[in-house]
Amino acid sequence: MQVVDFDLGSPPEWLDAWHRIDVEVALETLPGLEPPSAAESRGELLGELGWRRRGLAAIDGGELVGAVTFQEPLLEDLDMAYAWMLVDAAHRRRGIGARLLDASRELLVPDGRRRLHSSVLVDSPAAAFARRAGGRITQIELSNALDVTALDLPALRANAEPQSPYVLASWVDACPDELVAAFADAHTAMDDAPRGEPADASAWSVDRIRDQERCWADLGFTILTVAAIHEPSGDVGGYTQLLLTGRPSTAVQEDTGVVRAHRGHGLGLALKCANLLALVEHSPQIATVVTWNAESNKYMLAVNEAVGFRVRSRWEEVSLAL
Ligand SMILES: CC(C)(COP(=O)(O)OP(=O)(O)OC[C@H]1O[C@@H](n2cnc3c(N)ncnc32)[C@H](O)[C@@H]1OP(=O)(O)O)[C@@H](O)C(=O)NCCC(=O)NCCS
Structure with a gap:
């Protein structure tokens, strides 16, 4: 398994896999609500004046099995980044999330980013993952x-x-x-x-x-x-x-x-x-x-x-x- 840069120039099948996993996770964490559109998943990687957007992908046998996208504010909060990490359900608990997190540090720290923010469903695998990684709960958000x-x-x-x-x-x-x-x-x-x-x-x-x-x-x-x-x-x-x-x-x-x-x-x-x-x-x-x-x-x-x-x-x- 390799961790590589992930952006809108990545192979289309990786971008398709990112959207598929985004949909699966939405169905798992927000049941009864319509999952994100393909455009919303693509938007995770589309930069604008106020935000740099990019990501890292975990590739196994040529296939994307997990990825993390980052949103880095460019005009304020220059020490932080938002992350959205997804690992395909069939590939979880094999250390892919942890590898992506290590690679996130290597990518973001040289750029001055010191804090990584994300949202995790209460009592979910992601909440356990964030706790184990040392994440601090800053507030509760309601969907x-x-x-x-x-x-x-x-x-x-x-x-x-x-x-x-x-x-x-x-x-x-x-x-x-x-x-x-x-x-x-x-x-x-x-x-x-x-x-x-x-x-x-x-x-x-x-x-x-x-x-x-x-x-x-x-x-x-x-x-x-x-x-x-x-x-x-x-x-x-x-x-x-x-x-x-x-x-x-x-x-x-x-x-x-x-x-x-x-x-x-x-x-x-x-x-x-x-x-x-x-x-x-x-x-x-x-x-x-x-x-x-x-x-x-x-x-x-x-x-x-x-x-x-x-x-x-x-x-x-x-x-x-x-
Ligand atoms: C959160 C997520 C990315 C973790 O990916 P992963 O590849 O399974 O994570 P890892 O295998 O690297 O797990 C690292 C540690 O996190 C903790 N952890 C991960 N999943 C867990 C679970 N289901 N239950 C309890 N602890 C868990 C464990 O301590 C684990 O270490 P261990 O396996 O040695 O005990 C994955 O569960 C996922 O995609 N969830 C849905 C997406 C989501 O909600 N993302 C939002 C987070 S930004």
């Missing part, structure tokens, strides 16, 4: 899902109206030019989402937004965004995004954030309700929305619960000193 077919549409409509002086703007895919600078600034709202560990302030710019949009377009994703505009200042007070990633009937919740100065006006609920209405209209085939939230994020969880999200499973966020 939540919403049954779109059971939405109370009149209630959503009633809640989708923000108070004056806020108005909602919504768009599909690229942010309109006249809003994009304010939209980039509003991304700092996400800095207050619980991270379990100290983290740098994020550095967003128009270029970074445009590059993220390019990356999502390259993967064939459709993005539905609703933003709350504070009319007197023109600021984006908050925003929420849903991604259509190619799963037949599931949409993926991306960021929802309200900038600190604009909190306390019910914008979180209004944004979510408005975007769910946009989703129902744009993509009537979508039956489920999936999202992840820190267990300690009581405001976001209250909004999600109010619109109908329910907890499906509990995950540990782990941090490993490299």
Whole structure:
């Protein structure tokens, strides 16, 4: 068994195997939910302005039997990397995960990365693996899902109206030019989402937004965004995004954030309700929305619960000193 570099230029059969294992692990760890699309698995390796993405593959007899992908922030948190490690179920408990982890250290430490973060299902083989490797649990994350077919549409409509002086703007895919600078600034709202560990302030710019949009377009994703505009200042007070990633009937919740100065006006609920209405209209085939939230994020969880999200499973966020 060899550990080799893994990227979008790797043999197509390795990329296919990565997606197959990604699907198998999703069916194992998130039963009842649609697994990731091929584009989502490929997206683990597609870099953008804010993130370097690359990986390492375990190759046995020419076949990919496990791999780890890394997401290294390039504009903040330069000492850390996120990892997603998968070993084919038929090849587990043979030291492949441990070999991939050793190779991860060799790859990342010379680049200044000192902390490796990941998420593991509570009480799973991965949780045992992370514990044995010395990973520290930083927080609990909840996997939540919403049954779109059971939405109370009149209630959503009633809640989708923000108070004056806020108005909602919504768009599909690229942010309109006249809003994009304010939209980039509003991304700092996400800095207050619980991270379990100290983290740098994020550095967003128009270029970074445009590059993220390019990356999502390259993967064939459709993005539905609703933003709350504070009319007197023109600021984006908050925003929420849903991604259509190619799963037949599931949409993926991306960021929802309200900038600190604009909190306390019910914008979180209004944004979510408005975007769910946009989703129902744009993509009537979508039956489920999936999202992840820190267990300690009581405001976001209250909004999600109010619109109908329910907890499906509990995950540990782990941090490993490299
Ligand atoms: C987590 C995972 C990658 C581990 O891969 P692996 O190749 O089986 O791991 P290793 O054989 O190198 O195991 C190393 C050590 O981890 C621990 N471990 C791994 N699997 C375990 C299990 N099922 N039960 C208890 N301990 C386990 C053991 O201490 C093991 O050492 P040992 O076999 O000498 O006792 C694999 O279980 C997997 O793909 N799980 C699903 C994917 C996932 O959830 N990934 C998220 C993590 S980023």
